[in-house]
Amino acid sequence: MPVLNEERHLRTAVRHILEQDYAGELEVVIALGPSKDRTDEIAAELVRETASSNRARVHTVPNPTGRTPAALNAAIKASRHPVVVRVDGHGMLSPDYIQTAVRLLDETGAQNVGGIMHAEGENDWEHAVAAAMTSKIGVGNAAFHTGGAAGPAETVYLGVFRRQALEQQGGYNEEFIRAQDWELNFRIREAGGLIWFSPELKVSYRPRPSVRALAKQYKDYGRWRHVVARFHKGSINLRYLAPPTAVAAVAAGLVVGAAVTPWALVVPGGYLAAIVAGSVPAGRGLPLKARAQIPVALATMHMSWGFGFLTSPRSLAKRVIASRRPAVKA
Template sequence: MNYKVAVVIPTLNEEKFIARCLDSVISQSYPFNDMDVMVVDGGSKDRTKDIVEEYKRKYQNIRFLNNPGRIQSIAFNIGVKSSDAPYIVRLDAHALYNKDYIEKCIKGLKTDSERGNVGGRCIILPFNDSLWAKTNAILNYSRFGIGGSAFRVGMKPDYVDSVPFGAFPRYVFEKVGGMREDLPRAEDNEYNSRIRKAGYKVYFDPEIVSSYYARPTLRTSCKQMYANGESIGHLFYVDRESIGLRHLVPLLFVTGIICGVLLSFVWLPFFFALLAGLCLYFACDLLASVMAAKEHGWKYLLQLFIMFFCVHISYGWGTIVGMFTGRRLKK
């Protein structure tokens, strides 16, 4: 089959989401029969494979591929090499995609041959109806919470440093190579940086819309933020240009707390400096929580106040750990 678009969907234990993801791909305005849809699985222990097999029996252009390396960067490379379609769209099983998502991605790539990646806005949805799940979804829209990436808060088309669930021309993959297979996370940051260094642009179009399900509890949110922060620490040894200032703020915050506590034992004024810094932070935390709660509901105020602090600490500490554990990575 001469497919026009290779759709690569990395999975690992996604039985709760893979059917909804595939349904949103099947219902795309872009001709479904022109897509080579590959679910590249890292060894799921749930019903992910069984669900995909059911779709395979109905649609001949849906495939299930094994990913012995488990992580998403390897899954992406497997999918790209398993198809010869001229365009590649990397999707996440944990998300849904507006009906015109792929059509607008491909149109965006065809508009300008210098575009090496095209993506859009990501709407964050709560995992379920619990208070913490809804709080986490709200937090993702706050500049104070996650840093204000264009794909979360941007509303104007622009060239940016990164977009989620991107679309790439195959000639870009052939020029810059695949994603780094030693990066379990932040592989897209590094890949987009490499794309830009090769002379291509990363384009953000707010009319390209996906919806992503946020983590459902405070614990899982902190775990995710820790892993994200750790990946930023790894990037210090791979490509520092792929790290933005917003990625470093939690690191500076946590480092400031640690240094303030240690130096307080040496000289008392450091304790007062630490106390003043924390008071300023919590004042900003409270203000951001009030502003978000005013828009979404006052019942989220306390949870937002707690979650802002916890995810910042988790991300910052993860970055510190990543800077130590990432020394073995090579540029």
Template sequence: MPIPLVSVVVPCYNEARTIRDSLLSILNQNIRKAEIEIFVIDGMSSDGTRYTLENMKREIDGFTIIDNLSGKTPVARNLGVKEAIGKYIAILDAHTIYQTDYLSNCISLLEEKKDIVCTGCPYISIGESSFGKATALAMSHPFGIGNARHRYPDYEGYAEGAAFPVYRREVFDEVGMFDENLIRNQDDEFNFRLKQKGMKVYITPKNSCLYHVRETPVKLFKQYFEYGFWRVAVILKHKIPISLRQVIPVLFVTGLLFSIISAFFLHGNNLFFSVIIPLVYFISLLVISIPIFFKNGFRIALFFICSISILHISYGTGFLVGVFSKKTRIKH
């Protein structure tokens, strides 16, 4: 059996809404069937994802399903990497649509730029509901995600990480596998180890993918709460300083707590000091939502304000909880 050019690892858990379209976009890549192998790592989904996968396998049979009994994303990634025998290894999401030349473009870039070990694309976020569409806008706005270059859809160049990355397989021999103790942020931690080794990541908007954002406030809050929480574990593991992008939501949440508590003790004119932080924040949100209002209407602009608030508050709260949690004190 010839060695495939690329091995694709697709962790999934309860992705019934998107798994079919996402997997079809991978199966329809412009790479010869003999040059690609696809592993879908199912975390024992309970929403019909497995039913969809098994039906697709009967129809197409171009991929392998592997059980991930733990349900954890880093475990799924490692299971796939261990099975992979391709020259390149792609870690793709099950809620993303990939352009037909995504993998071939990534491979061409890796073969052209010998100084990089990983490539991918910036996020192009999309939503279906009004809240989802607003969240997609929030996740590509500087006020929402700071200076994370891989979140800007038009950015090309070196970056701290890539969405939907394609790696040279030797990376895993040199850097190791994904940290299975991290429920979230295992990719950030892996990227940090790449950087420690002097390895480079390069992203380009020529590779286009459509990432489905969380469609409800509860799901979005849970996602970014976990990002903040597990970011603490990464910082403690490597003893790295917190970046400005990460500290701002934490300071904001701390300021909100201070404002709420101080409101009970301040009276008269002094009460104004307890509302300065939320007032400045709210005014800032109103200002940046004005272009959204004129382009997308009142409903999207309103949800845009809500989405950005959720991104900041959930991440900051998760980070603060993580600081005091034993779970983030991971032993290695």
């Protein structure tokens, strides 16, 4: 579990691990980044509280860089079991998550299995973001957001790995600040391994608590997805091109509408109408205040992702490509 500034959710996330309906032994390894809140203090409390447990103990390792892939590698190195479960500090495992994942590893022969990133909010804004993140107008047809049939996948959310596969590939590439999952799963697949998606696996995810935090998250997603596209030709598809296309079209419509002809404002107006209409089915069952914020969440996700994609520097991709690790076959 890589953590940075996770005081709000860390204790609950760890509790969801310790209470797993799983017969085997568990260990929780938390990689501590340079947090500015009470994350380290809470982690220390969890270590003390589980020190006498015969079944599941928590321990910590340092991650001075704060980078997610470095945290993951440090935690994996400090762990000792043949199955490695990646968990985030704001992710809540369903009660039978580990048991189901271990069964799927055996049944499918996969090297990594994963399931649905089930966004759930705790206030009106987070409910709005969760609705946007689990709707097709928000994220397209991504199975790990919206669900789908079990089967082989390019990548999965978080992941439950065979340790052998992680060690064989040398762990995560630490140059990938984001999209490190995709890159590692690419190497596993390139080496002949199977990545398996199953809707039986579900992790409840807590969305970012503000527009600013959501915008930064999605700008980083777009920026690093362009790095992946440059890293691996042919990995891009229409779903990934939709947000940058929307950003370019809306920006052009606003500029031309202001400088040349108001008819060009039809483009940004059409986009606004589309997200407002799309927010209606996405917000079913939510309070009015949450439903009213879904268009804001959708626009923030689309525009930030597209802006990050369009402004992703080629130099970043060159550095990452230079660090590429070839897939290692058994």
